[in-house]
Amino acid sequence: MEPMKKTALIMAGGRGERFWPKSRQNLPKQFLSLTDDGKTMIQLTVERILPLVDIQDIYIATNRAYKALVREQLPGLPEENILCEPVGRNTAPCVGLGAVHMQKKYGDAVMMVLASDHLIKYTSIFQATLNDACEVAQAGENLVTMGITPDTPETGYGYIKFLPDRARGHALKVECFVEKPDLETAKEYLASEQYLWNSGMFIWKVSTILDNIARYLPDTYAGLERIQAAIGTPDEEAVLEKEFTAFRSESIDYGVMEKAEDIYTLAGSFGWDDVGSWLAVERIKSSNEFNNVLEGNVVTVETQSTIIQGRDKLIAAVGLEDMIIVDTDDALLVCDKSHAADIKKVLELLRISDRTQYL
């Protein structure tokens, strides 16, 4: 079978509040460098798939506010491949927008849908898995999702239940998707060996996903058809604005995947990390003999298992354990690790106290 053209849609509209104060409304996580190599998350995402997809065939879905950041960080990408959503409507309209652009240009293609703010440690394993996924997607009207072999009873992810006896090569038939579980349930999932984490990465033909959107989200599909018809016309912007704004906010998981048939998953074991909070920095960066991950002009005394992200300003940490300290020009975060999820409460307080310049 002759391989089809491969394309990628990288979703880069997220706000990444959990990396405040380094991430801000005007500089979300995907545009930050959180690794030692100095490359930003979106740069790494593109770099990772270049052996499989031409840069000309990579699309970035983001919002208008970030277009300049995308151009700056990905100078080799054609400007017309930056798809700006007028408003955020979750992932289903986003995927649909990418698909109608690709259909217009290529007729059909195998389309990868990727997050812009995840990290993957073993790039070559990832690429091989992605290649397998493309073959499965091309071979039929299959929706393919990248599952991640779990190693902990994680409560922060959705799970994919697969049918072990219905494999097609490396691809496993999906029985169902399940929401984020509580800890007890997550432990059962882990023990059962029939569940994978849902990474939010998908592979399908453009035609397949559009058929599924037409079936399960017909109103959205109708709007997408009108958007597609306007591409390249003087009305393109106005139609996009009107139709996209009218879309119901819907995730591709809930809107399509949980309802669709013929879903396959590939069990990825390539060191995937969704970098969901400051705690991830410990997994990404090297720590010293006291289990501290330090960056910047730092002095520590009797301090262990602490993450400090500073710059030129001197930061002295004394008697700390399991803390997160992030210093920027105008804002400082000091957070106990067990409360990393409460950072979003800081942003709420800043909103209601009208200190929006820090968001």
Next chain:
Amino acid sequence: MEPMKKTALIMAGGRGERFWPKSRQNLPKQFLSLTDDGKTMIQLTVERILPLVDIQDIYIATNRAYKALVREQLPGLPEENILCEPVGRNTAPCVGLGAVHMQKKYGDAVMMVLASDHLIKYTSIFQATLNDACEVAQAGENLVTMGITPDTPETGYGYIKFLPDRARGHALKVECFVEKPDLETAKEYLASEQYLWNSGMFIWKVSTILDNIARYLPDTYAGLERIQAAIGTPDEEAVLEKEFTAFRSESIDYGVMEKAEDIYTLAGSFGWDDVGSWLAVERIKSSNEFNNVLEGNVVTVETQSTIIQGRDKLIAAVGLEDMIIVDTDDALLVCDKSHAADIKKVLELLRISDRTQYL
């Protein structure tokens, strides 16, 4: 008995490292404001004794580096009352220097020796006690020390043991001075009701303390005589430099008080606080309903019993308990309260890593 002229020597040469990073080598604790009224410690010290002593009769002993700060913060004080020690030689030479200046000017006087970086809550009780002390000092060749009625088994202070049956009015005869005790001993002292804290505040006639220095520290006394002879001459600076540098470093407690006879103490109960570390801020400043003492542009989430001293920069505290956060332009301290005494280790590390600009 006609009251003698009253004078005061305020010792202001200390470095106050325990308030780093707000205190620095070029801005020690006595020149900081740590209270809500915005006045600095030394300004409060002077203000507190003005009903008893004319500003013309108040002397500040400090080192040259701080002369400009003293003039700026105490503009009403005669410049010649700022006595600059060429080097720090602990409190005995410092007291002696003040005494020879006062002897030269006044012949004799009742001299109070006070710290510049303590706080006192009940000013009127303090003034009444100080007045009593002056009367005891004037009545004979008595050395008078201000004791503080203890309310906790404090291990950070020296103690004064008094003889309850040898009182002279409010003044109690001192049996001996004892060094900082361990916790067990401190508990015994507290239970015995025969010990007071040694506050480091003294009252005596100029003639009495000089007689005692002559007796117990004869070399220092000889140098002080040469310094006194040179006051007002063109050689004043050179003689001071030569003699003071040659002095042995000696505290007035160890060099004189522990050896001398006829020492009386007055038991002060005027809300004395030596403001020995950042922990004192909780006693000085008002706390909110979560027992936090907050200053600056602060947001807290799930945070209690924490001290935050910030300024314009936003500080977000999340999930903290019993922490100290002090932010300045070029340095930030994040310290667990139980490790407040380890702040000096930060300064050592800065010294050996040649980051002396932060000291």
